[in-house]
Amino acid sequence: MLGTLCEMTCDRGYRLQGRRSIQCLANRLWSGTAYCRRIRCHVLPLILQGRYTCTHGFFVDSRCDFTCSPGYRIEGEHSRTCQHGGSWSGVQPVCSDTDPPKIKCPPSRLKLADPGKLTAKVSWDPPAATDTADKFLNVVLVDQAPGTEFKEGLHVIRYKVYDQARNRATCKFLVRVKVKRCLELPPPLHGYLSCSSDGNNYGAACEYLCDGGYERRGTSSRVCQFNHSWSGSPAECVREYRVTQTSHHHVKS
Structure with missing residues (x-):
């Protein structure tokens, strides 16, 4: 009817474009127009060594859940939600390498000294190291190197391994060198x-x-x-x- 005033509002997730209120004029036309435009949050950036999946894109009430590649762990928010105002909740998380590498030392070994010697040459293959995140690992031998002469007795051999994020793992094994001996000879009389x-x-x-x-x-x-x-x-x-x-x-x- 002439003079009718209409207040314009939008459903949740939509923003009003145009006039908030319009009136029926004497010329039988409305005093303006309005429409509801769907609210959209900005596209979330990709995260290194991770990904996200969203319930309904980048629109209001869509929840985006973050996951990291194997060997990486989320630091920060596990999910973010597109809010009614058009901004995301929380802050963007990062995927950090927190998993230490794995290292397996060779088995412990016993070596007999060669005849006339008090040492033995002991060799072994370097230990195998793996990491869920990195292919290139820094394996460090702490003690005596393989292929060298070991003195009589027990030797502890330790290895350390570091990944790119400086996560560390260690392993150790034993090298025992044994010298076969006879009873001491008594000297002859005179x-x-x-x-x-x-x-x-x-x-x-x-x-x-x-x-x-x-x-x-x-x-x-x-x-x-x-x-x-x-x-x-x-x-x-x-x-x-x-x-x-x-x-x-x-x-x-």
Whole structure:
């Protein structure tokens, strides 16, 4: 009817474009026009090493959920919602590499020293390291390197691995070097021993030597064998006997 005043409002998610109120004029036309335009939030930026999915695009009440690539974790909001005013709730999250790498050391090993030596050369393959996020990992050997001579006893070998985000993992294994030994040889009475290497280790040789005025009887030297026993049998030092010849003259009477 002439003079009717209409207030214009929009449904949720729409914004009024044009006049808020219009009137029916005497010329039987309305005093203006209005329409409702759908409210849209700006396009969310992509996040590195992650993605998002939205319930209904970038329109009001749409919720966008963020997920990260394997090996990465969300820092910040897990979701953002397009609000009635046309802005997103919260702040944009980031995907951070928080997963440490994995490293597997080789098994522990026992090595026997070679004959005549107190060390053993021990080798192994470097450990395998993996990470959910990175292909290039920095593996660091903390202790003695493979392929080198290890002294008698127990050695702890440690490895560390770092990924690009400086997350760290470690592993360790043992290297044991054993020297086979014989019981120590007692020196001969009136003599002494001269031994090579460490004196009673596998491969060591001991020579029997006698004091002045004594001579050796028996084996000259003995060797410590793999079965922990000495070769041969012990020698003795015996007093030298000088045989002097005297001539007897028979005198005829």
